[in-house]
Amino acid sequence: AQSVTQLDSQVPVFEEAPVELRCNYSSSVSVYLFWYVQYPNQGLQLLLKYLSGSTLVKGINGFEAEFNKSQTSFHLRKPSVHISDTAEYFCAVSGGGSYIPTFGRGTSLIVHP
């Protein structure tokens, strides 16, 4: 069985500061990893995903994430956040024949002016 742990339920940060949202996963097989963003009253939108190859994955809106197999982590980073990045962020894992992704509980990113 796969599981995802998002270590922070809420991350407050000031505008233009860097941010890291943490995600750890548990799986006994090769995995595919995803980060989704959910703005208020909307569905989830894919930010980026890791399937194979380079462990540093670049996504939309200036976000990137690094796959670390030894630490079973897939942390999301942005060097300078904007007010408009305020949203809920979800990490998800699939793989090993389980193509239905397992989602973490989400991290609320709150960007203050």
Added chain:
Amino acid sequence: KAGVTQTPRYLIKTRGQQVTLSCSPISGHRSVSWYQQTPGQGLQFLFEYFSETQRNKGNFPGRFSGRQFSNSRSEMNVSTLELGDSALYLCASSQWTSGDGDTQYFGPGTRLTVL
């Protein structure tokens, strides 16, 4: 291409009633999944349909059911509504090309309130 659409966007029902939610996937997408999102439980997988067949099912009671039509549109039904069924119901579609690594594309959701 048009995105995933869900209707209605908002619903208010009373306990004991039943409800049907609709989802139209992105054109060409054959897999449709449904999720329930609540503040307490987060995103929970309900079921997935592919080519009109339920291929995967989450851990929900039989009051939750769904179906998929030949044009890939999907509906989910909740019978005998309970207060705890109040949630955002999200539909997601995928192409089913790489299988495990497929991206799911989500609709805006239907906000169900049970009074």
